[in-house]
Amino acid sequence: MKTLFGLASLVLALLPQVTAHYRWVSLINGGVTTTAFQYVRQSTNWNSPVTDVTSNDLRCNVGATTASTANVTAGSTVGFALDQAIFHPGVLNVYMSKAPSTAASYDGSGKWFKIYQISAVTNGGTSITWPTDNLATVTFKIPASTPNGQYLLRIEHIALHSASSSGGAQFYIACAQINLTGGGNGSPSPLVSIPGVYAATDPGILINIYWPIPTSYQQPGPTVWTG
Numbered sequence: 001m002k003t004l005f006g007l008a009s010l011v012l013a014l015l016p017q018v019t020a021h022y023r024w025v026s027l028i029n030g031g032v033t034t035t036a037f038q039y040v041r042q043s044t045n046w047n048s049p050v051t052d053v054t055s056n057d058l059r060c061n062v063g064a065t066t067a068s069t070a071n072v073t074a075g076s077t078v079g080f081a082l083d084q085a086i087f088h089p090g091v092l093n094v095y096m097s098k099a100p101s102t103a104a105s106y107d108g109s110g111k112w113f114k115i116y117q118i119s120a121v122t123n124g125g126t127s128i129t130w131p132t133d134n135l136a137t138v139t140f141k142i143p144a145s146t147p148n149g150q151y152l153l154r155i156e157h158i159a160l161h162s163a164s165s166s167g168g169a170q171f172y173i174a175c176a177q178i179n180l181t182g183g184g185n186g187s188p189s190p191l192v193s194i195p196g197v198y199a200a201t202d203p204g205i206l207i208n209i210y211w212p213i214p215t216s217y218q219q220p221g222p223t224v225w226t227g
């Protein structure tokens with residue numbers, strides 16, 4: 001009886017992990033974790049990932065509605081907080097795209113550049129590890145020479161546990177709206193479109209992470225612009 005009860009508790013304890021994924025809910029700005037969905041656009045797909053790399057949903061997630069726009073200083077450290085820690089093996093990228101007018105009205109159809117990434121760590125085919133495991137917040141610097149203006153700031157965690165078949169990689173995405181001040185006259189590059197930046201067959205997206213243990217890992221997307 002005791003064992004049965006223990007088993008039931010264990011199943012209950014594991015259940016939320018199966019039914020609820022991690023979502024990016026808050027912008028971290030000036031050392032402060034802001035209110036959930038104050039500056040981060042809230043999607044309508046709750047916690048489901050995007051899996052079609054050719055979909056416009058790859059920009060800011062499904063049905064993402066407008067949020068407020070945060071004032072952010074170039075060169076400062078910002079970030080995103082999740083509602084719960086990352087529990088799938090995977091990698092992470094952060095991109096920015098300048099709005100033609102306001103961040104609030106921008107659909108992300110312009111050009112994007114990458115400012116941060118967290119990749120996998122390989123060891124000659126003996127192991128592969130995932131530095132994003134168990135992260136509940138991710139922080140990074142906005143390059144100091146980024147030109148002033150309004151931007152979408154987009155974060156994605158690419159979960160790779162089911163990535164051995166095409167369309168199996170899971171993209172957990174959110175966009176924040178920022179108004180960048182104190183910036184410079186840098187020329188961000190390389191510039192990419194979203195969708196367009198990835199193909200379903202990219203070696204870092206279509207990959208069996210379990211066997212054989214990969215000898216190397218190719219991070220999806222362009223190189224990081226450091227300003």
Ligand SMILES: *[C@@H]1O[C@H](CO)[C@@H](O)[C@H](O)[C@H]1NC(C)=O
Binds near residue numbers: 070
């Ligand atoms: C951003 O800065 C402008 C100018 O200082 C200010 O009017 C506005 O309220 C600020 N926005 C937020 C969300 O704090």
Ligand SMILES: *[C@@H]1O[C@H](CO)[C@@H](O)[C@H](O)[C@H]1NC(C)=O
Binds near residue numbers: 070180
């Ligand atoms: C963006 O920052 C500038 C400079 O502080 C300010 O004049 C403007 O009102 C801000 N815009 C928004 C949308 O916060």
Ligand SMILES: [Cu+2]
Binds near residue numbers: 021088
């Ligand atoms: Cu899952």
